[in-house]
Amino acid sequence: MSFKHRAIIDSIPSYKQGKPAPAASGLVSYKISSNENPYGPLPSVVEAIEDKALGQINRYPDMHGTALVERLAARYGVGAENLVLGCGSTEVITQLVNLLAGPGDTVVYPWRSFEAYPIIVAAAGAQSVQVPNRPDGGHDVEAMLAAIDERTRLVIVNNPNNPTSASVSQAEVRRIMEALPSDLLVLFDEAYFQFNTDSTRSQAMELFRDYPNVVVAHTFSKAYGLAGLRIGYAIAPADVADGMRKVALPFGVTAAAQTAAMASLDAQEELDLRVQALIEERDRMVESLGRQGWRFPKPFANFFWLPLGEHTAQAAQAFQAAGLATRVFNGEGIRISVGEREANDRVIQVCAQLKKQGF
Ligand SMILES: Cc1ncc(COP(=O)(O)O)c(C=O)c1O
Structure with missing residues (x-):
C-alpha cells in the first residue's frame, strides 16, 4: 500500500466470498458455496x-x-x-x-x-x-x-x-x-x-x-x-x-x-419445516456418498466437508464444469452447502464420477 497505514493490515487475508453459480451449457447452475438457505424469502x-x-x-x-x-x-x-x-x-x-x-x-x-x-x-x-x-x-x-x-x-x-x-x-x-x-x-x-x-x-x-x-x-x-x-x-x-x-x-x-x-x-413453524427438509437433504446426500465409498466427517450443519487434500483443485473443476459453485480450500478440501434438490442430485452425480476416476 502506497499510503501511511497500520502495518498489521498487510497481514490480513482478504475475505473471499463464495463464488457465484458458474455458467454451464444446457444446465441450470447453482451456488452452493456460501451455506445459504436455498429457499426464497417467505x-x-x-x-x-x-x-x-x-x-x-x-x-x-x-x-x-x-x-x-x-x-x-x-x-x-x-x-x-x-x-x-x-x-x-x-x-x-x-x-x-x-x-x-x-x-x-x-x-x-x-x-x-x-x-x-x-x-x-x-x-x-x-x-x-x-x-x-x-x-x-x-x-x-x-x-x-x-x-x-x-x-x-x-x-x-x-x-x-x-x-x-x-x-x-x-x-x-x-x-x-x-x-x-x-x-x-x-x-x-x-x-x-x-x-x-x-x-x-x-x-x-x-x-x-x-x-x-x-x-x-x-x-x-x-x-x-x-x-x-x-x-x-x-x-x-x-x-x-x-x-x-x-x-x-x-x-x-x-x-x-x-x-x-x-x-x-x-413464522417459526414454517421455517422449522424448511430446516427439517434441508436436514433430510443433507442426510440423503451423506448416505449416497457413503454408498459411493466417500469418507468424510459426519455433518451437523447445512453443509459438508470433503477433505480432498492435494486432489482438491481437480475435484473443484469437476463441480465447476457441472454448473456448481462450491467453496474450495486449495490443498485441503471442498465445502458443499445443501442446496436445491436438483443441485444436491448433481453433487451426488459428480461425486460418483469422481469416484470412478479413482478419487
Ligand atoms: C461459523 C459462522 N459464524 C458466523 C457467520 C456469520 O454469518 P452472518 O454474519 O451472516 O450472521 C458465518 C457465516 O458464514 C459462519 O459460517
Missing part, C-alpha cells in the same frame, strides 16, 4: 418489510432494535440487557473481539474454522492462535486449552464448525468451561445450531445459565434465510453486552432487517 416476511419498513427508509432505524431485543430476550429467558444486535453475527463477533482484544492479546480458536475470525482478530490488532482440528474435523479441546495463556482474551468455539460441519459435544464444552478462569470469555458461535442433529451436541444457552463467562452468537442468515439483510445477535452477560454496544457500528441493523427478523420469528 411471503409473510416480504409483506412485513413492505408494510412496516420500506415506507420509513428516510429515517434511521431503532439503534438498539428494542422490539426484537425484547422478543429474543423472552424467547431465551434472559433480560433485554443481555441482548446485542449486529449487522450479521459477523458484526457481533467483531464487537466482542474489539471489546476484548488488542495489541499483545490473543484469541484462541479452532482451525480451519470461520474465515472471518483471523480477519476480525488481526483488524483489532490482536493475534490469532489457531488450533488445528482433529482428523475427524472436531475441535481439539485439549490442544485448545493448552494454547491458552495469560495473553488470551477470548476463546471461540464454533458449533457446528464451518467448514468441517463437526458438532461439539456437551462433554467437550463442559471440559472447556471447567478449565477456564471465570474472567476469560468464551464465544460460542452457533450460526448453524438449528441443523445440529447430534445427540451429544452442546447448546450454549444451557451453559449461559451456569457460567458467567459465556457469550452466544446466533444469526438470522442461515436457518431463517435472511443472509441478504444482515442481522444476527449475541446473548452475553450484561456488562459484556454493554461493552459490545459501545463498539457496535451505530445504526448498523436496518429497520428492514429488524422487521424481517420479527416476521421470521412469527
